[in-house]
Amino acid sequence: MVYKKVDRIKEEISVIGLGCWNFGGDWDNTMDQKSIDIVHKSIELGINFFDVAPVYGWGNSEIVLGKALKGKRDKVIIASKAGLLWNDKHETTNNLSKASLLKEVDESLIRLGTDYIDIYQMHWPDPNTALEDTAEGLRILKASGKIRYIGISNFSKEDALKMHDYVGVDCQQSLYNMFERNTDSYHSIPLEYKTEDEILPMVNKLGQAFLPYSPLFQGLLAGKFNKGITFSKDDIRNANPKLVGPDFKVYFDAALQLKELADKYSKPMNEIALNWLVQKPEVTSIIGGASTVTQIEQNIHCTTWKIDDEMMKEIGMIIKPFETL
Numbered sequence: 001m002v003y004k005k006v007d008r009i010k011e012e013i014s015v016i017g018l019g020c021w022n023f024g025g026d027w028d029n030t031m032d033q034k035s036i037d038i039v040h041k042s043i044e045l046g047i048n049f050f051d052v053a054p055v056y057g058w059g060n061s062e063i064v065l066g067k068a069l070k071g072k073r074d075k076v077i078i079a080s081k082a083g084l085l086w087n088d089k090h091e092t093t094n095n096l097s098k099a100s101l102l103k104e105v106d107e108s109l110i111r112l113g114t115d116y117i118d119i120y121q122m123h124w125p126d127p128n129t130a131l132e133d134t135a136e137g138l139r140i141l142k143a144s145g146k147i148r149y150i151g152i153s154n155f156s157k158e159d160a161l162k163m164h165d166y167v168g169v170d171c172q173q174s175l176y177n178m179f180e181r182n183t184d185s186y187h188s189i190p191l192e193y194k195t196e197d198e199i200l201p202m203v204n205k206l207g208q209a210f211l212p213y214s215p216l217f218q219g220l221l222a223g224k225f226n227k228g229i230t231f232s233k234d235d236i237r238n239a240n241p242k243l244v245g246p247d248f249k250v251y252f253d254a255a256l257q258l259k260e261l262a263d264k265y266s267k268p269m270n271e272i273a274l275n276w277l278v279q280k281p282e283v284t285s286i287i288g289g290a291s292t293v294t295q296i297e298q299n300i301h302c303t304t305w306k307i308d309d310e311m312m313k314e315i316g317m318i319i320k321p322f323e324t325l
Helices: 032-044 056-068 098-112 131-144 157-167 195-206 217-222 248-265 269-278 293-304 309-323
Strands: 003-006 009-014 016-019 049-051 077-082 084-086 092-094 117-122 147-153 171-175 209-213 286-288
Touching: 009 016, 016 032, 016 293, 032 056, 032 293, 056 098, 077 098, 098 117, 098 131, 117 131, 117 171, 131 147, 131 157, 147 157, 147 209, 157 195, 171 195, 195 209, 217 248, 217 269, 248 269, 248 309, 269 286, 269 293, 269 309
Parallel strands: 016 049, 016 286, 049 077, 077 117, 117 147, 147 171, 171 209, 209 286
Antiparallel strands: 003 009, 084 092
């Protein structure tokens, strides 16, 4: 395993992390014991970073991760989130108020079976709450020892800088992969930031950790859909218009080009996509999911080699159109 270190976090972090969204049942073929086995294998292989959120599986992802980490808590860094509340119909609302944060953190701690969260991330901006109120809640939580580091996710450059001034931001998480470099939406949700142009320079300057989410474009960059896509009716990827809408062809055609490049170099497509991120100096830990132990082993294998200049040049030609898409 390769580990990276940033100024604002004292621990070294594995460059391959494990995203736990699929543990909650929002993706195909999820079983709790299989998820627990994946966590145990990840730790065995050197992964020490686990990213989760209350809204994933409506609390179940945190519960499953907590079960998996019993007796292993001191070996890992848990990054959970706050700010997305849901009702009985699973309709979500954004709430980053101080009062909500103080309540949410206790609920997450119970589900996770721990008394502290290493990195507490604000999942999405909340236009109805002043940043100062959010910052005050985070100061209280940090002083109490319930959280150790502060993270933000999907914040605009302007608000990210303000939050850093208010409370000190240690970590940022944004959508970032070969095909979504400065994209303006995620699952039809508008994004108010440009990852490559705005967020990467910022985290580098401020010494923050950077966690790219959806590093394999929800499977497209893993070569899963080279013959087309079929999701079950409950799979949340049905809500991603880039995978099921009219724009899919643009991404699909580029994925086929990457598959040809992967075959040329005798490298797995998923490892090329992950390596492209690993070799970015700003990237700290890649938040990738895995639905089997084999998948996590395959993801980790990317750390055993590097993309050379010639391959990087060829990759750059394929993905250049996505600098602005």
